[in-house]
Amino acid sequence: MQHIIDRFVSYVTIDTESDPSSNTTPSTSKQWDLANKLVEELKTIGLQDVTIDDKAYIMATLPSNVNHEVPTIGFISHFDTSPDFKGANVKPQIVPDYDGKDIILNAEQNIILSPSYFKDLLQYKGQTLITTDGTTLLGADDKAGITEIVTAMEFLINNPEIKHGKIRIAFTPDEEIGRGAHHFDVEKFGAEWAYTMDGSQVGELEYENFNAAGAKIIFKGKSVHPGYAKGKMINSLLIANDFINELPKDETPQETKGYQGFFHIHHLSGSIEETILELIIRDHNKFKFEKRKNLIAKIAKKINKQFAKQFGEDIVVAEIKDQYYNMKEKVLPVKHIVFIAEKAMREIGIKPIIKPIRGGTDGCQLSYKGLPCPNIFAGGHNFHGKYEYVPVESMQKAVNVIVKIAELTADGAYQQTETKSKKS
Template identity: 45%
Template sequence: MNVPLMLHYTVQNRFLKYVTIDTQSDPESKTTPSTEKQKNLGQLLVAELLEIGLQDAHLDGYGYVYATIPANTTKAVPVICFCSHMDTSPDCSGEHVKPIIHQNYQGQDLILPDGPAVVIRLNEHPDLQYQIGNDVITASGTTLLGADNKAGLAAIVDACKQLIDHPEIKHGKIKILFTPDEEIGRGVDKADMQKLGADFGYTIDGESAGTIENETFSADGARLTIKGVSTHPGFAKGKMQSAIKIAGKILAALPLNLSPENTSGKEGFIHPVSVNGHVEEATIDFIIRDFEDEKLQAHAAVIRQVTGNVLKDFPDASFTIQISQQYRNMKQVFDQHPQVTEYGIEAIRRAGLGPRLRSIRGGTDGSRLSFMGLPCPNIFAGEHAFHSKQEWVSVQDMQKSVDTIVHLCSIWEEKS
């Protein structure tokens, strides 16, 4: 059945509250969560879910929030999970976020008051053309907004309230999972899949209204270690072979057509993310991305070939390369469970939007959850310009995300 036409949305107020809580994760931390402050938001989310009526809502010691909406149907319906992450990116400050609502947006460039040089221009953010008459939320110009992924959190919590307030909307058991540390690649490291007990899921962490994503990059990490020859610099002629300089030559020799700044669509890349070392030894850490697993191996071979060619000029130097699997294209899982994507498309259509099936040039918690037994495509939350001071979201897009979640619950019950 369709959601009642006049829902009393709470998503805006929830979102405005969530973004003021600093939840930035830390890739250098060895703890889970990587920053204790993520639990501050987790505690608030638990309180709100309990207030709505999700009686088992709780925060565990690792910073994960779990909750359940019991089924209100006699049908045997698969258990569906909705997941969003609580942390914000380390790429841009998330402290002292001051959200601003630009009501009844009319296509103008948005100048942010605390950072006048930070301008959200219509010609640089083409999705703004679809927001005419909507209420656009930004930060004030000195921080990111946190719509990635607090828009998803707010949409899920609001959807929980709608389902509790409207028992005429029939659904099976619904599970809620809010994760820490997604932005640093550890979002489901400590997720208790047995406790979660879901059959299928949806991350609510996508961009434009109407989009659903069932394909991601496959991803590997590569660590290249270069062994040089160190001697006293005053007596180094003909002897020293600096690992630092070798590293520089390797980076300069990488193919430009395999760099992220020169690729788009279904093209993969090799991306050096850090360089460390001294004369005797240096390391370069890469991320390798492509939509086909076999191409990851080809990209790793390019690193080996380039390094080998450079080292021909440094006969006493050597190298090793270590490849580590990070995640795989989740479409491999959805090919076995097409209904998960099909129901998502139908829910978006029922919410009054034109569904758009997309691929992600990146990964989500859903990438790994899908290979942990929980097929989990990604549904839009309305977030844009992630990880930057230009981040924005519209209230109306978040409301459509709420509608989509509620429709999904109804569709799974109908189809069972």
């Protein structure tokens, strides 16, 4: 396992934080530092057709070692880290033989990773954990996935007795800001299907995600001296507050789980004259997703009607943009690709945890670009913050899953599961 630890640490200590305010791809120039390192590493371990384009998308090939026809499959991860928390100067801490007690991440700042709060920790008693030092995120999202893919390809190269078809791998920038698949060349990648290694705990297997939209709502007002404002002032801040109060109180991220959708207000700023509200809309069900967007428009229309005479024009302007859609629609017709991953997990002793993603991955966008792409666990927990950690044993299990998927596909398991898929 030391090989996995060394590889992972070499990746997370390179700052690759993405930037949603940037118009470039990648959104930050520092993402090139890891991208270029990966290109050289892929060549060193013996992969072929290693390429990196002008937007830092990396692709490589492991050629087939069987004589019969096998579908080309792919594995994908992203190398950027979230801008939600500091990603520079990551100092990973190795915790061998975890004893199930509190882990002091930073004694000086009294930052503790505790199983009393993060109960998942107790699953990994006796294992080796990699944590932060309490001042940055770790970057297991998704450098754990990259570690696993590279390690699996290296293992297959060094163990040619394990039969597999042609495998394509890819690493992308800017997934954390929703752009990871925007410039992905599906035709160049050339796989019939792929898997993103971007989930959390061992066993996760996901082929459903939210339908997603973002809304920017502008509220206008009229500023007048407050001492003489009666019948004249229109306070855009208060109108924004009225708008928020029209949204369902129990349909927020903190009140929902599973397949339940939500409205999430993440930015509010303004003055009397103008207030801007930004929120995201999420729902797994396409009909409910459209209904949520319609509610935003309906509330805006109601307020506009209320102020039509006094203001003389629309006082609320709502801009709604779809971001991505539920990959389920694209995966169900080829559900054998899910069954293969499920079978791979079971054959190596992992119980699959099949559940919807309460978010999105590169895979959901890629599925709509013609590359069906379920998501598989990468092993990390508590992403995007100082309490992030990953068990090394979980990364090893993900490596084993990749290898087993390649082996099962070459064995013709995709044909058996395709029949099962059609029946289901």
